[in-house]
Amino acid sequence: MKVTTLGFDADDTLWENERFFKLTEERFTELLIDFAEPDHLRERLLAAERRNLKVYGFGIKGFTLSMVETAIEVTDERVPARVIEQILSAGREMHAHPVETLPFVRETLEQLAPDYRMVLITKGDLFDQERKLAASGLGELFDAIEIVSDKTADTYSRIFSEAGQSPENAMMVGNSLKSDIVPAIAAGSWGVHIPHDLTWALEHADEPAKAKQFRRLKNVGEVPALLREIM
DSSP states (O other): OOOOEEEEOOBTTTBOOHHHHHHHHHHHHHHTTTTSOHHHHHHHHHHHHHHHHHHHOSSHHHHHHHHHHHHHHHTTTOOOHHHHHHHHHHHHHHHHSOOOBOTTHHHHHHHHTTTSEEEEEEESOHHHHHHHHHHHTOGGGOSEEEEESOOOHHHHHHHHHHHSSOGGGEEEEESOIIIIIHHHHHTTSEEEEOOOSOOOGGGOOOOOTTOTTEEEOSSGGGHHHHHHHHO
């Protein structure tokens, strides 16, 4: 079926995101180097993030609270107050970091916007995602903005049905196989994977290589050519 609606993920698809989490994670391990080895701290932090997803959701706030929780755990509740303050400061700095759009993003979206129904579909903290979208200057290129708590096949079915004709007429573009690609294909849409150098461990999934509506591209700039090919 003809593609009439394009869905785009935001973090690490349109702009940098995971890089700042990794830099903050390194800072976190340095703060607690007297209490635990870096690899052990990363494992404990990831476990806390996984455990807290249903409580705090995705985003900087949940990450910051998971760092505080991990610091308390690995120090047997002896973590100095100054370390907690520095962790909270690191979280605030992440919120204030400038948005850095990825290569080919703006020109590609400007090229596609006149001919397709454009939908930004991202998950995470509402306030932070709205901040990044405003700072990116890309908001005017989208017909609809969807900030969701999670991305499932039902999520895509609902969004693409409301924003366009049907999921079968839609294509989702993103860096996460688990959140952007696999559930979009399950909903009946195209799933276009654009890998990022850094992907959060909890976003890993097997590539649906045998799915007819799956494609992998090098960057967002290749989307228009793919659309011409499949149409």
